[in-house]
Amino acid sequence: MYGDVNVKVEDGNLGRSSSTGTGTHIKIGISNVESKAPILISGTMNAKKIKEKVGKTPLADACIDAVEWGASSTYCIPVKAGTAGTVGEIKEEKKGYGSFEVKGSPNNAYDIVVEVMDAGECNEGSFRYSLDGGNTFTEEMTIPVTGEAELEATGLNVKFTDAEGGDSFKEGDRFTFSTTSPAMSNEAVINAVESLINSPIVFEFVHIVGVSAKALWASLCTLANDFLTKYKRPLYFVCEARGKRADESLEEYVNAMLEERKGINNMYIQVVCSNSRYQRMDGRVQDINNAGIVTGLYGRAKESQSIGEVKSFPISEAKVQKLLPEGIEDYIETLDAAKFVTIRQYIGKEDFYVTSANMMSPEGSDYAYAEDVRVSNRLVRAVRAEALNELQVEVDPGDLETSITNIQEQLNTPVEDAIRDKIISSGSVAIDTENLNILVDESLDIRITYVPMGHVREMNLTFAVENPYAAS
Structure with a gap:
């Protein structure tokens, strides 16, 4: 038999109407x-x-x-x-006569501002740039002799081109544009x-x-x-x-x-x-x-x-x-x-x-919130790990109660851990032995039930004036 510890999560038992988690x-x-x-x-x-x-x-x-x-x-x-990002229209605020262009494919969504700091031609003037609309800027750097500069790790290059008559770039010249993020398929x-x-x-x-x-x-x-x-x-x-x-x-x-x-x-x-x-x-x-x-x-x-x-x-x-x-x-x-x-x-x-850590669960689900799912998943992982230790273990048909009790105690350990950690209020492990024929079935039906911690989702406050002198 190709055996394993199989898992089923049962929903709907709460009757709902319409220690620190790792977070890894x-x-x-x-x-x-x-x-x-x-x-x-x-x-x-x-x-x-x-x-x-x-x-x-x-x-x-x-x-x-x-x-x-x-x-x-x-x-x-x-x-x-799967889909490349795009570069939007370049908006210019400038007094210089040089030109500016953008090449490449963006790695992210950026609001880019390129600002000339010192006037001059290529290899003379300087600039800085921002990827977040001007809230933060890079250090000032010289416009390269080629006019082409990489916006580090963005997938983009900018190109400054001198004007034929000089006065290419003036202090305060600004070039702004936005990009969209690439998308996964x-x-x-x-x-x-x-x-x-x-x-x-x-x-x-x-x-x-x-x-x-x-x-x-x-x-x-x-x-x-x-x-x-x-x-x-x-x-x-x-x-x-x-x-x-x-x-x-x-x-x-x-x-x-x-x-x-x-x-x-x-x-x-x-x-x-x-x-x-x-x-x-x-x-x-x-x-x-x-x-x-x-x-x-x-x-x-x-x-x-x-x-x-x-x-x-x-x-x-x-x-x-x-x-x-x-x-x-x-x-x-x-x-x-x-x-x-x-x-x-x-x-x-x-x-x-x-507002609430909602899950896209069906109406009436016992697992309406992430905290419900996280508790369930913790128990599933921990109890299954204990159950794997008991897989292929010997069971004595002549002393079935002792064998089953030993298994039950092992599986109950992570449930008790969850109770101690205040993850659940109470819980138990029950093994069905009523119709068990271990020599033929070689399988155990085990039910793990628990009472979750409650949460205050809403409060109703009532205020009233009281007259201590009113006749009783």
Whole structure:
């Protein structure tokens, strides 16, 4: 018999109506760096080191945000772009008569400002540049004799060309343009996920870096189920919904997101539909999807703890400068009800907070939130590891009770650990012996049940005036 310890997660038992978690996870994203093995990003790395490891790319940005908010160990799988990024129109504010152009294919979305600091021709004048719209700049450098300069690690080169009559570049000349990020194909993402099937890395979840949509989410639903049942590796996915397009109204955008969500019903899929203007750890101010923040917070929260817990996980307004698109606050409740992950402010609080760590689970699911899934996955991993130790063990048919009790005690160890760590309230392991014929079946049916920790999702305060002198 080709035996194994098989896993099934049962849902619907709670009757719902409509120690610190490691947070170790995988990020799959666009990078110009090639690596045959996942690249480890530790929580002690600064932004410069992270960019050295995975380039000035969307993958690096997601790691920078996650590290800043608590991720201790992140493994990166770089993926080549399926669709190249684009360079937008160059806007010029200048007094000089020289020309300026851009070449190459961008590695990320940038808001680039090139500013002339000292007037002159090529090999005389100097310039500096910014990748975040002028919030931070490089050191000043001389315009090369060829006029061609690399914008380091961006995939782009700029070209200064002298005017025939001189006066090519004047102090204060500015050239600004934006780029879009390259994109991964769904096939490349799925291949990267499948590369984890036999990976020795122990991880909780996979963050798909960059915008994705229903077609990929549906494929990831199938993969999540396969990872649990076929490969015995419980995980969940964190994905990023797109932002509002320039030609959309807010209402049209939200309705499009609600339509995108239809048909996705899986407790192992989480989609962050939240964007902000954000100051990164390296000082850059950019418009981002907030999934990097969310994945970082999981590194600080124990498995049963909601990352929406107000007293524990404030997101500073000095970092999140404002939510995007403008006016989205009026629609956060709608997006939350549709089970997207959003970030909000509470009246009376200055900081921002995760509204709820929603999963795209079906109505009535016992696993509506990430904290539910994280607890379940921890138990699945730990109990299965103990069960593997008992695989092929001898069972004495003449003293069945003793043999079964020994197995049961071993499997109950990780359940007791979870109780001690306050991950669950209580739990137990039960082995069905009523109809057991061990000599013929050579199989045990084992049921693990537990009572999760509760959470206060809402409070109802009632205030009333009391007259101590009123007649009783």
